[in-house]
Amino acid sequence: AAAAAPARRVRQAMPADAVLINANENPLGPCxxxxxxxxxxxxxxxxxxxxxxxxxxxxxxxxxxxxxxxxxxxxxxxxxxxxxxxxxxxxxxxxxxxxxxxxxxxxxxxxxxxxxxxxxxxxxxxxxxxxxxxxxxxxxxxxxxxxxxxxxxxxxxxxxxxxxxxxxxxxxxxxxxxxxxxxxxxxxxxxxxxxxxxxxxxxxxxxxxxxxxxxxxxxxxxxxxxxxxxxxxxxxxxxxxxxxxxxxxxDTDLVPTRKKIIADTRNDTFAFLKANNYKFIPSQSNCFMIDTGRNGQQVIAAMRAKNVYIGRTWPIWPNTVRVSVGTPAEMAKFKVAFKEVMDSAPT
Ligand code: PLP
CATH class of the missing domain: 3.40.640.10 (Type I PLP-dependent aspartate aminotransferase-like (Major domain))
Incomplete structure (x- = not known):
């Protein structure tokens, strides 16, 4: 018999305290x-x-x-x-x-x-x-x-x-x-x-x-x-x-205000990446890519084990992972987890 079609859903439920920086969402939510x-x-x-x-x-x-x-x-x-x-x-x-x-x-x-x-x-x-x-x-x-x-x-x-x-x-x-x-x-x-x-x-x-x-x-x-x-x-x-x-x-203030909030958080994360010599693509958006220099899937799994959900790789660049810009508190957790993962030997 044909396998049942999977239920239609965009994503699975996530742990309540997970850092969700994997889907280019806006943690500020609706105004x-x-x-x-x-x-x-x-x-x-x-x-x-x-x-x-x-x-x-x-x-x-x-x-x-x-x-x-x-x-x-x-x-x-x-x-x-x-x-x-x-x-x-x-x-x-x-x-x-x-x-x-x-x-x-x-x-x-x-x-x-x-x-x-x-x-x-x-x-x-x-x-x-x-x-x-x-x-x-x-x-x-x-x-x-x-x-x-x-x-x-x-x-x-x-x-x-x-x-x-x-x-x-x-x-x-x-x-x-x-x-x-x-x-x-x-x-x-x-x-x-x-x-x-x-x-x-x-x-x-x-x-x-x-x-x-x-x-x-x-x-x-x-x-x-x-x-x-x-x-x-x-x-x-x-x-x-x-x-x-x-x-x-x-609400005509909404776009400029949010653009600045997201850019500030993104640029702060870029400063961290630069200070640690991680290679990244300078982005103008609410997501950016980091060249991890190793298998991106392994980095994603290791980050997930630390409850930080980052985005994925693309077939053309298997070592490069996409990360969405979260809140400053979420990006602080990202920085700690990412440094720990990159400091550990590739699996
Ligand atoms: N286009 C791009 C480039 C996207 O990144 C997305 C969602 O991530 C979409 C379209 C679709 O988004 P939505 O259906 O929520 O408008």
Whole structure:
């Protein structure tokens, strides 16, 4: 008999006192206004969105970003539109091109679509090698650019993204994943959506806005491009997600304040890494990579034994582990555990 399918879950339950710096989450959680919006709207949860929470969110984002409302599609996070965009624009004859290492969810969708997958190594400065990406597959349907990139936290210039947009094959799209854009100094490319280019931008409230468990995200694009995503699923938005996202956007101090909190903690951790001669990639995001000089899986297991859960390795760099930026207290525990692990002989 076929094995039972595993239960659908994003992650297993973790020990209560574990340091969770493995999933690029935001330990600050939703802002105060978002928590209040969630609490006050919860009693209306027996209905679909009767008060138009998702419309309010679209109006807010449209006016803040100079976009028409029909260029914004709201989802329960950005994973859905990422998946749907790849399913819509790749096929056995239309390939998927991604950087390596990069966020792999789009590649998994391309595997479902039976598309040819081209993985193009990052440049020595860890930006996307847009020239090599465009050259990689003249029949590609999707070029995926994650800016800042996950797992490296490094950025790709707007000039490079515009070059890719101008030089990609006809009929393809650029899928620009801006999940971490607010954490960095990277320039967003929303003006290219407004200019009706062949581009879909993904945004999420899971990162700087601290709403990974609440769920809200956007696909931004020309209405005809967004329409191609619809056949893959049209789930209703949780009203909690839309209401919390709307008030988060209206709190204009939130992004700069949180960007600084996370950057300060990240830079303090970098100072520790530098002082101890550990090799790391300078990141502008809430995650960074450390070259451990030994098998990364063993480092991850040894850290886990000390109750510190760090992220994973990518196949192209088996000695390099991804670490998310937690609270200062969590990073203090990380430093102690990491030094102990690195001071011990590799197993
Ligand atoms: N894109 C990138 C680059 C990510 O790192 C993640 C999550 O880690 C996502 C998209 C999906 O996040 P969500 O579905 O929570 O918006």
């Amino acid at each position: 105060k206004a978002a928590c209040e919006a969630i609490a006050s709207i919860a009693p209306k949860g027996g209905r679909y969105d009767i008060d138009g929470e998702t419309d309010k969110l679209i109006k807010t984002f449209a006016s803040q970003n100079g976009l028409k409302e029909n260029y914004i599609a709201v989802y329960a996070g950005s994973s859905e539109p990422l998946h749907y965009s790849v399913l819509a624009f790749t096929s056995p004859t239309k390939g998927f091109v991604t950087a390596d290492p990069s966020y792999e969810a789009g590649m998994r969708a391309a595997q479902v679509a039976k598309a040819k997958i081209s993985k193009v190594p990052l440049k020595p400065d860890y930006s996307h090698d847009v020239k090599a990406m465009i050259a990689a597959d003249p029949n590609a349907g999707v070029f995926y650019i994650c800016n800042p990139n996950n797992p490296t936290g490094t950025i790709t210039s707007k000039a490079d993204i515009l070059w890719a947009l101008e030089n990609k094959p006809k009929g393809s799209i650029l899928l620009v994943d801006e999940a971490y854009i607010h954490l960095s100094d990277a320039e967003n490319v929303v003006d290219q959506v407004a200019a009706d280019k062949d581009i879909i931008i993904l945004r999420t409230f899971s990162k700087i806005y601290g709403m990974a468990g609440i769920r809200c995200g956007f696909a931004l694009g020309r209405p005809d491009l967004l329409a191609k995503l619809q056949p893959f699923g049209q789930n209703a938005m949780p009203i909690t997600g839309s209401a919390a996202a709307n008030v988060s956007l209206l």
